[in-house]
Amino acid sequence: MIWTKITRMENIPPREGRPVKIGDLEIAIFNINGRFLTIENACPHKGGPLCDGIVTGTAVVCPLHGRHFDLETGMPVRASEPSCLAVFPTRVEDGIILVDLTAGRRAMDEAAA
Amino acid sequence: MKHLVVVGNGMAGVACVEHILKRRSDINQPDFEITIFGDETHVNYNRILLSMVLAGEKSADEIVLNDIEWYRSNNIRARLGVKISGIDRESRTVIDEEGRPTPYDKLILATGSSAFIPPIPGVDKENVHVFRTLDDTRSLLAKARKGLKTVVIGGGLLGLEAARGLQVRGCEVTVIHLMDSLMERQLDATGGEYLKRRIESLGIRVMLPRQTAALFGNGHVDGLRFATGEEMEAELVVIAAGIKPNTGLARGAGLEVNRGIVVNDFMETSDPDIFAVGECTEHRGQTFGLVAPLFDQARVLAATITENRGPVFSAPAPAAKLKIMGVDIFSAGSIDETETGVEVVRYEDPALGAYKKLLIKDNRLHGMILVGDVEDELVYMDWMRSGTDLAPLRRQLLFPPASDLGLAVADMPDSETICGCNGVRKGEIIHAIHQHGIKTMGQLKQRTKASTSCGSCAGLCEKLLRAVAPGFEVETKTTLCSCVPFSYERLREIVRGQKLKSVEEVLAVYGNRKGCEVCKPALSYMLDMLWCGDHDEDRSARFINDRVHANIQKDGTFSVVPRMRGGVTSPDELRRIADVADKYQIPMVKVTGSQRIDLLGVKKADLPNVWRDLGMPSGQAYSKGVRMVKTCVGTEFCRFGVQDSTNTGIELERRLENLFTPHKFKMGVVGCPRNCAEATVKDLGFVGQEGSWQVVVGGAAGKSVRKADLLVTVETTEEALEAGELFFQYYRENGNYLERSYDFVERLGIEKIRKETVYAPDEEKRKLLDRLHRSKDLSRDAWLERDRPANATQFVEIAPLERSEPIGERQLV
Numbered sequence: 001m002i003w004t005k006i007t008r009m010e011n012i013p014p015r016e017g018r019p020v021k022i023g024d025l026e027i028a029i030f031n032i033n034g035r036f037l038t039i040e041n042a043c044p045h046k047g048g049p050l051c052d053g054i055v056t057g058t059a060v061v062c063p064l065h066g067r068h069f070d071l072e073t074g075m076p077v078r079a080s081e082p083s084c085l086a087v088f089p090t091r092v093e094d095g096i097i098l099v100d101l102t103a104g105r106r107a108m109d110e111a112a113a
Numbered sequence: 114m115k116h117l118v119v120v121g122n123g124m125a126g127v128a129c130v131e132h133i134l135k136r137r138s139d140i141n142q143p144d145f146e147i148t149i150f151g152d153e154t155h156v157n158y159n160r161i162l163l164s165m166v167l168a169g170e171k172s173a174d175e176i177v178l179n180d181i182e183w184y185r186s187n188n189i190r191a192r193l194g195v196k197i198s199g200i201d202r203e204s205r206t207v208i209d210e211e212g213r214p215t216p217y218d219k220l221i222l223a224t225g226s227s228a229f230i231p232p233i234p235g236v237d238k239e240n241v242h243v244f245r246t247l248d249d250t251r252s253l254l255a256k257a258r259k260g261l262k263t264v265v266i267g268g269g270l271l272g273l274e275a276a277r278g279l280q281v282r283g284c285e286v287t288v289i290h291l292m293d294s295l296m297e298r299q300l301d302a303t304g305g306e307y308l309k310r311r312i313e314s315l316g317i318r319v320m321l322p323r324q325t326a327a328l329f330g331n332g333h334v335d336g337l338r339f340a341t342g343e344e345m346e347a348e349l350v351v352i353a354a355g356i357k358p359n360t361g362l363a364r365g366a367g368l369e370v371n372r373g374i375v376v377n378d379f380m381e382t383s384d385p386d387i388f389a390v391g392e393c394t395e396h397r398g399q400t401f402g403l404v405a406p407l408f409d410q411a412r413v414l415a416a417t418i419t420e421n422r423g424p425v426f427s428a429p430a431p432a433a434k435l436k437i438m439g440v441d442i443f444s445a446g447s448i449d450e451t452e453t454g455v456e457v458v459r460y461e462d463p464a465l466g467a468y469k470k471l472l473i474k475d476n477r478l479h480g481m482i483l484v485g486d487v488e489d490e491l492v493y494m495d496w497m498r499s500g501t502d503l504a505p506l507r508r509q510l511l512f513p514p515a516s517d518l519g520l521a522v523a524d525m526p527d528s529e530t531i532c533g534c535n536g537v538r539k540g541e542i543i544h545a546i547h548q549h550g551i552k553t554m555g556q557l558k559q560r561t562k563a564s565t566s567c568g569s570c571a572g573l574c575e576k577l578l579r580a581v582a583p584g585f586e587v588e589t590k591t592t593l594c595s596c597v598p599f600s601y602e603r604l605r606e607i608v609r610g611q612k613l614k615s616v617e618e619v620l621a622v623y624g625n626r627k628g629c630e631v632c633k634p635a636l637s638y639m640l641d642m643l644w645c646g647d648h649d650e651d652r653s654a655r656f657i658n659d660r661v662h663a664n665i666q667k668d669g670t671f672s673v674v675p676r677m678r679g680g681v682t683s684p685d686e687l688r689r690i691a692d693v694a695d696k697y698q699i700p701m702v703k704v705t706g707s708q709r710i711d712l713l714g715v716k717k718a719d720l721p722n723v724w725r726d727l728g729m730p731s732g733q734a735y736s737k738g739v740r741m742v743k744t745c746v747g748t749e750f751c752r753f754g755v756q757d758s759t760n761t762g763i764e765l766e767r768r769l770e771n772l773f774t775p776h777k778f779k780m781g782v783v784g785c786p787r788n789c790a791e792a793t794v795k796d797l798g799f800v801g802q803e804g805s806w807q808v809v810v811g812g813a814a815g816k817s818v819r820k821a822d823l824l825v826t827v828e829t830t831e832e833a834l835e836a837g838e839l840f841f842q843y844y845r846e847n848g849n850y851l852e853r854s855y856d857f858v859e860r861l862g863i864e865k866i867r868k869e870t871v872y873a874p875d876e877e878k879r880k881l882l883d884r885l886h887r888s889k890d891l892s893r894d895a896w897l898e899r900d901r902p903a904n905a906t907q908f909v910e911i912a913p914l915e916r917s918e919p920i921g922e923r924q925l926v
Contacts, residue, residue: 005914011906015653016660020911029911049669052657054634056596057627063657063665066630096914 003098017051037071038090044083118217122151125391125407126223132415147189154194167278200366224359226392235328241350244275259283264347268295272353277437287318299444307468307484358393373400378425380414408536441487446480460511522576532563532570552586594632597624601849615649635850646891662895664735673712675729679744679762680708707741721899730894738773742766747784756801758784771892775848796854806833811858819855822863825871839870842885
């Protein structure tokens with residue numbers, strides 16, 4: 001695991017997400033009531049910024065057209081949605097959120113592989 | 114006249130008296146002088162609904178079945194708070210606790226039942242309660258508070274309802290149950306498991322099986338010890354371990370008593386002048402705890418006692434429904450699958466939390482368990498009641514055709530009970546519909562009490578109403594969303610009554626604890642409106658537009674529309690707008706349809722600086738709130754203008770700006786009937802005439818096109834502004850979220866709106882305006898958050914603390 005220090009945990013308010021750009025990768029980190037989850041930021045439908053979406057349980061709703069994605073798996077909540085997103089292992093140490101940017105996984109890719 | 118004494122002022126006793134009274138009108142019926150003794154100090158109330166009082170869904174007043182006026186107008190002597198301690202059968206008198214005798218010719222014992230308190234050491238400690246009466250409910254409510262460690266002993270219907278009620282009040286509730294499975298008398302193990310999961314998802318802890326050995330504590334309870342030796346802390350304990358019939362009085366009088374007071378099919382006891390009804394009875398070895406059979410008993414006894422002996426009581430198949438919002442449980446008939454000849458048909462979907470089990474005997478429905486999906490309850494009950502031959506329906510058993518039901522209602526005899534909770538029969542409903550010209554479910558409920566308790570017969574009532582009432586009207590009752598399954602109206606009551614101040618609180622207490630993109634913004638609006646802005650604002654519950662006060666565009670950038678009151682601007686403002694557009698390389702500057710200027714394609718991080726440089730307030734073009742007032746130039750420049758529309762429009766905008774509304778709210782003010790600023794297709798419009806203003810509401814020129822309705826015509830500008838404010842606040846308070854004013858006006862009707870705004874009593878008008886002004890005082894320009902952001906990263910894209918190897922799309926595994 002290669003952990004990258006991202007930001008202090010209080011920078012992400014409860015039940016909100018914040019975008020982080022690292023090179024050409026853009027992720028969104030969410031604070032699910034003290035648990036931090038990281039997902040690719042761009043909705044596979046039309047590229048909507050998921051970091052700006054409303055959270056429902058452990059899923060986020062894209063602010064543009066309302067697609068739902070589970071933040072734990074990256075899977076679309078509705079079966080009819082064809083694409084999924086990568087999720088990244090995330091942990092908190094000394095109040096700092098760390099993300100393993102090298103270990104992003106897309107569940108559907110795995111299923112196909 | 115003969116004297117009838119009823120001991121017990123509960124549902125069964127009073128229901129029996131009601132049936133006796135109905136027979137009064139018939140000539141040749143013996144008339145009685147009636148005295149009712151009740152040891153509770155309350156008039157007859159609906160005990161089934163106590164859990165709703167505990168949960169705050171109903172007030173104590175709302176569950177009253179017979180108010181004091183009913184006793185008075187029917188010449189019934191009500192002796193409330195008087196306990197009868199003995200019966201002298203020889204002299205036919207009852208004796209109260211103070212030794213006062215009351216003679217009777219006929220005596221009805223309707224003494225009900227009490228909570229069964231298991232013989233556990235320590236049950237007499239302080240803060241150990243039962244949940245059986247209105248007084249019990251009140252003392253629980255007095256104790257309940259946030260974080261109170263509460264244990265409910267008993268995982269049956271009553272225990273679970275009490276647990277949810279207390280949890281709703283903020284207590285930390287654990288349910289402990291002697292058995293392996295919850296509600297084991299109504300459900301099988303699988304059903305119990307589904308129920309347990311659902312209860313736990315509401316935030317109630319469930320511990321099974323646990324046998325309580327003792328309650329410990331010094332004076333008041335501190336905790337429980339289980340038979341295993343395990344202990345748990347508790348500040349409040351509620352015992353809901355079942356009920357036992359109150360038979361002391363009957364036993365003392367030497368009547369035949371087993372578990373209950375023994376009655377025959379005519380509800381007669383072993384003394385020819387004494388009868389019994391309700392939960393205190395035992396009929397053919399069976400005692401009763403659910404309400405439906407008791408109403409049947411009451412009807413039979415009324416016939417027997419009025420010398421119309423003939424109808425006999427036979428215990429109907431039991432049917433039980435759990436009254437916890439969002440937990441759908443229904444069980445009826447026999448659920449014993451080991452019975453010979455019983456076949457079982459089952460369906461379950463763990464993801465949906467749905468479980469159905471039908472027990473079939475001789476091709477007839479014999480019993481059922483429905484968990485999580487009770488939609489077909491009415492069809493099943495109808496099959497069971499009517500003994501429908503299921504042979505031709507075998508392929509549709511689990512998902513029966515709903516169309517069956519309409520026919521079923523028509524086929525039911527008039528004597529069939531429709532509302533089991535309140536004992537209302539089909540014939541009574543039809544009679545009431547004709548006699549009172551009932552058109553809606555609301556009226557039906559009010560007149561007949563049908564469907565006012567558990568509500569499971571609502572579908573049946575509606576079918577009947579639809580079939581019988583000539584002018585049937587559908588009542589639109591919109592549930593906010595499945596996360597918080599209440600109507601808007603009910604939610605407003607709940608939020609106000611329970612003093613809930615945040616979205617999270619509402620979802621935790623009345624919802625699924627998650628919420629979604631539909632209910633969170635709606636609840637945010639409701640809290641802001643009800644508390645006039647003095648609520649706990651939760652930005653995470655708002656749509657992105659209301660988190661950053663700009664309108665999100667298809668590429669994730671934002672649009673910025675500064676307020677330009679009445680569409681009037683200045684060279685100075687225009688210069689600043691031009692400078693901002695240059696400085697931030699704004700890709701498009703566009704004049705909107707609302708007489709304003711839109712800067713499109715602004716990056717989120719630039720928003721605070723753009724606002725600062727503009728030096729203009731937010732135009733709220735992104736929110737469900739006050740948009741703008743479009744005006745014409747009116748008397749100031751126009752040669753036709755007869756009113757000063759521009760300044761009136763600016764003043765109107767100033768009075769309402771920065772406030773939220775159920776949906777966007779656009780206004781227009783025109784100085785003459787030529788209507789150049791299109792005031793008659795706005796949510797609120799003023800149309801200037803010579804010497805007066807027409808105030809119009811509910812106009813639209815968007816997805817719908819609708820000409821606004823005239824609210825009122827007034828002489829002065831101040832009066833017009835006040836009429837506008839009244840409508841505005843009335844819409845804020847009564848509109849459903851995302852309901853535009855044009856739908857709102859059509860839903861309520863302009864007459865009602867007039868009556869409750871401009872033509873309301875002065876006192877009401879003042880209250881509406883007070884609430885508006887309170888909200889207005891607490892509101893502020895959202896763009897001031899440029900200097901005081903709601904949180905440190907409100908507009909910020911987070912830069913990582915560490916540089917790391919950039920990784921590309923291809924490297925994702």
